Amino acid sequence: MKYNFAIENLGKREISSPISISQFTADESKLLFNAHLENYNSLKDDQGNPLSVELAGPREKIYFNPAETKALIVTCGGLCPGINDVIRSITLTLFHRYGVSEIWGAKFGLRGLNPQCGHDLIKLTPKFVDTITSIGGSILSTSRGPQDADIMLDYLVKLKINLLFCIGGDGTMRAADALKNKITQRKLKIAVVGIPKTIDNDLDLIQKSFGFDTAIEKAVESIKSAHVESKGSFNGIGLIKIMGRQSGHIAAHAALAQNDVNFVLIPEVPFDLQGEKGVLKILEKRMNLRGHAVILVAEGAGQEIMRMKDTPLEKDSSGNVRLLDIGRFLKNAIEEHFQKINMEINLKYIEPSYLIRSIPANASDGIYCSSLGQYAVHAAMAGKTGLLVALMREEYVHLPLNAAVSRRKIDPQANIWQRVLETTGQPAEMRNI
Secondary structure, X not given: OOOOOOOEEOOOOOEEOOOOOOOOOXXXXXXEOOOOOOOOOOOEOOOOOEOEEEEXXXXXXXXXXXXXXXXXXXXXXXXXXOHHHHXXXXXXXXXXXXXXXXXXXXXXXXXXHOHHHOOOXXXXXXXXXXXHHHOOOOOOOOOOOOOOHHHHHHHHHHHOOOEEEEXXXXXXXXXXXXXXXXXXXXXXXXXXXXXXXXXXXXXXXXXXXXOHHXXXXXXXXXXXXXXXXXXXXOOEEXXXXXXXXXXXXXXXXXXXXXXXXOEEEOOOOXXXXXXXXXXXXXXXXXXXXXXXXXXXXXXXXXXXXXXXXXXXXXXXXXXXXXXXXXXXXXXXXXXXXXXXXXXXXXXXXXXXXXXXXXXXXXXXXXXXXXXXXXXXXXXXXXXXXXXXXXXEOOEEEEEEHHHOOEOOOOOOOOHHHHHHHHHHOXXXXXXXX
């Protein structure tokens, strides 16, 4: 795969930064893309150098005059722990570090950038954002689905916005990229900076998405409850459905964090329900042996089992395929199987997804979100645009907006999944082929 990590700049930086520090970050400061000695030189940039990415950080010269700068923050997509932490960090960094006082928030995602929707902007001040990290969700609210890029840009021009911060997933980054391209076509000087958000932790190239640590911590509570319930009943089974549309990162890491899970089902590892090697028969053997079980299933797992060939694919307003409910399906299948073999079970079904999405960030994510907001402001004030700030091998870097693609999956042959198998004791394959 060919990568282009070049970062666009709006123009020459001629204003001295108001930040008083001894060490600024230079554009020439780079992080090698391939870190291992045996393959660091395998990918080259256009100049023939080993492929690298630009480090994030405050620049000695900035592009925008803080006294004349007006910033706008928008949050899009599903809720996730840490959104308010990012909003607060952006606001405080702009205000205290750069002296920018015109900071606004758009209500209800991209709808807030369409004046036809009639949503007023919110003035963001240090006082307003002071305590927002103690509550979950987004103080700006969110929405799904696109808006016309020309209409949004006309509105930004009318508002005299210089900096646009977009907090959202890969769909949001695509929308931000389209908006940036319109800005470039019109030769306008508006910096567009993204802060990638996906609780599933499946964005390519990015070490970790914010909210993930909090999601694991909260998922562990559900696992503990399911384990207590399963052991507290005769032939008890605890079944938990967790987030993970295309990847099982949350399910896998939660199982590793709390070693009470006996089966982890994820989208990357297909399984059969029926047959001698299917989930139901293996679960039956587990119940005969131990008398209880805990099953953790990612929401995107088993879709090929439930979806009939003639079942139409429905999509939500963001263009995502609407998933069939693997949790309810699995619950019914398990109950029917044990009824057929005349074996009594007591199954408790737990679905904590919305509880997890709506809670405040934990300490780890709080630190992470604060850093993302700060680095986003440094990039924007320097006149960098069309980028997102991300963590890569413990370094904060700039990546092009189009790098935010949800395709990072768990490799069934790699370390993480092998550790899950060792922890749960489940078979490497639960298929009859």
